[in-house]
Amino acid sequence: MVMMAGLLLMAVLVIVPFTLASIRHVVVRSGRPAWLCRRLTARARSGGLGLGATATEELHAFFNANKRVQIEQRRTQLVMRDDDHAGAPPRTGIDLDSGTAVVQQQR
Structure with a gap:
């Protein structure tokens, strides 16, 4: 019973986001239906990752501590000031x- 619940949880956390990402890929590549393609390719105002990518990264970080460090480093870089002319x-x-x-x- 516990094993079945674990398999169901893995299915929800891995297979569902993978399936949604695959469907998105097919719609964007084919361009049909056009309204859905425009909706999927429109940039979000936040500029962040999509729900599927976030879920996959969090699942990866759960099993691999190095991925957690990478995610925290990315968050730190987003907060830090970035000057193009620094040092010049x-x-x-x-x-x-x-x-x-x-x-x-x-010149």
Whole structure:
């Protein structure tokens, strides 16, 4: 009885998200029906992972501690500030007192 409940839980956590992801893949690749394809390919405002990917990652992290570290590192990188020009000399200079702005051409 306990084994059957464990198998049912695994089916819900693994097979259902896999099946939904497979159906999504077929719809997006074929483009039919068009309304569903547009709905599936539209970007979410949050920009996060889908439910199937999140469930799969959490299941993977449950069995593998290294995956948990990877997920936490990704969350940390999302919070940290990312400056493209960090360490490089500034190409622009804005002097608010005199009202001038200097932009150097990139070589």
